[in-house]
Amino acid sequence: MTHPRIASAAMIVNARSRRGQKLFAQACAFVGDLPFPVDAHAVEDPDELEATVLRALARGPDLVILGGGDGTISGLVDLLVGKDVILGVLPLGTANSFSRSIGLPLDIAGAVRVLADGEPRRIDLGMIDGDYYANCAAMGISPQIAATVPHWLKKIAGRVGYLAWAVLQFFRFHSFTLVVGEGDRAAHIKAVEVRISNGPFHGGTEVVEGAEVDSGEIVVQAVKGPFKRNLVKNWVASFFRHDARHEHTVAFSGKSMRVDTIPSGMPISIDGEVLAHTPVTAHIAAGVIEVMVPR
Numbered sequence: 671m672t673h674p675r676i677a678s679a680a681m682i683v684n685a686r687s688r689r690g691q692k693l694f695a696q697a698c699a700f701v702g703d704l705p706f707p708v709d710a711h712a713v714e715d716p717d718e719l720e721a722t723v724l725r726a727l728a729r730g731p732d733l734v735i736l737g738g739g740d741g742t743i744s745g746l747v748d749l750l751v752g753k754d755v756i757l758g759v760l761p762l763g764t765a766n767s768f769s770r771s772i773g774l775p776l777d778i779a780g781a782v783r784v785l786a787d788g789e790p791r792r793i794d795l796g797m798i799d800g801d802y803y804a805n806c807a808a809m810g811i812s813p814q815i816a817a818t819v820p821h822w823l824k825k826i827a828g829r830v831g832y833l834a835w836a837v838l839q840f841f842r843f844h845s846f847t848l849v850v851g852e853g854d855r856a857a858h859i860k861a862v863e864v865r866i867s868n869g870p871f872h873g874g875t876e877v878v879e880g881a882e883v884d885s886g887e888i889v890v891q892a893v894k895g896p897f898k899r900n901l902v903k904n905w906v907a908s909f910f911r912h913d914a915r916h917e918h919t920v921a922f923s924g925k926s927m928r929v930d931t932i933p934s935g936m937p938i939s940i941d942g943e944v945l946a947h948t949p950v951t952a953h954i955a956a957g958v959i960e961v962m963v964p965r
Contacts, residue, residue, distance in 0.1 A: 672705050672786055673962075676733050676756065679704070679785070680726035682746075683760065684719060684738030685712040686821075693762055693778060697737055700782040708735070716742075723749050732756060733962070735785065739763020744803040744941035747795060750959055751802060757961040758785045764874070768805040768941070771869030771883055772963050790960040793883040796868035797953040803940045806872045806881075809931065809948070810863035810893075811836065811843045811901065813939035840902075845895035847932035849949075850922050858932075859920060862895040863904075866929065866938075866952045877908045880921055888954040890929060891921040926953045 681701060685691045694712040701708045709726060713719050723746050726734060734750060736743055737760035750757055761769035761776050772793065775781055795802045819835045848861040865872050867881035867889045881889040893904045900918040907915035930949035938946040 673756075673789060675790070677706050678731045679706060679708045679733035679735055679758065680723075680729065680731040681708050681710040681735040681737065681758075681760075682719065682722050682726060683710070683712050683736075683762065684716060684742040685714045686716055693760075694737070696778050697760055697782070700778055701735070701785070704782070704786055706733075719746060720749065727753060727755065733758050733785065735760060737762050740765060740768050740805055740941035741943045743768050744805065745943065747804050747959065748802045751795070751955070752958075756790045757959055759961065763942075765871075765942075767871035767874055768869060770871040770874065770876075771805055772961055774963065784962050784964050787965065788962045789965050791884070791963045792957045792960050794868055794886060795955045795958050796866065796888055797955050798866070798938060798940060798946045798950050801940065801945060802955060802958075803868070805867070805869045805941050806878070807866040807938050807940045807946070807952070808864065808872065809848075809866075809936050809938050810846070810861065811839055812863065812873070813937040813944045814839050814843055816939040816942050817937065817944045840898065843898065845898070846936060848892050849930040849932065850890055850927055852928050856928075857922070859892050860895040861892040862898055862901040863893040864929075865889075865891045867891065868954065873905075875905065875908050876911075877904070877915070878921075880923060884957070886954060886956045887923045887925060888927065888952050889921055889923045890927055890952060891919055894918045894920060925956075926951060928952075 683694045733756045735758035760781050815836050845862045848859045850857045867878040869883050870876045870878050870881050878891050936948045937944045
């Protein structure tokens with residue numbers, strides 16, 4: 671049963687994301703069966719995404735469907751804050767961590783069924799300083815991978831290609847010191863990776879168990895160093911849901927936390943895009959948007 675608040679929708683698909691161009695036609699076919707009209711747009715130039723969403727919002731849709739990866743969702747979700755509109759998601763990326771965090775099916779048909787049969791759920795967004803994001807920001811090897819991975823590799827080889835590139839960057843990476851808080855009470859931790867999470871998934875794997883999209887808190891989780899093998903162990907153990915995933919992690923949670931590093935100025939990837947550098951303040955924006963999820 672279609673939710674009574676939805677009488678019209680706009681769909682904006684990042685057609686440059688992995689398989690985006692090919693899947694846009696499939697998405698159009700599926701949304702054509704929805705019981706409300708959908709104004710569909712394929713955007714091949716990422717620089718045009720924001721303008722396309724703003725034009726769609728100006729027409730007053732009840733539902734805005736964003737198709738792409740985690741970076742696409744995070745880059746556009748700011749535009750929906752404060753609007754009387756529901757977010758719909760088509761998971762067309764490599765890891766689709768945000769879609770996993772809200773329990774969406776990862777195929778187009780299943781995601782579209784949620785648009786028809788699901789219900790709106792009010793969720794939090796993370797914030798790095800004044801920038802909203804959907805799922806997870808990270809420091810360490812993740813920004814190094816995000817800044818250097820060739821787009822063609824992600825497009826052709828998908829998650830396998832991404833992981834292969836991650837292995838290459840792993841050998842070029844060094845540990846650092848994380849500073850959480852300010853003044854004499856600040857915590858100093860030698861780390862190999864830091865996740866600033868609004869949801870439990872990062873890189874398509876559930877690694878931040880204490881983070882939830884509607885908890886009202888942001889979670890800062892560090893994989894402790896100085897040995898890089900701790901990060902490998904954490905990822906492998908998390909993938910297989912083994913208890914060893916807890917051995918080298920420490921977490922902080924709250925509504926707002928100051929985050930810095932030694933050395934300062936380290937890059938931060940926000941859902942796969944390098945958009946900030948330390949020091950920053952990590953916040954939670956509690957319940958600021960609604961998203962369609964399975965009933």
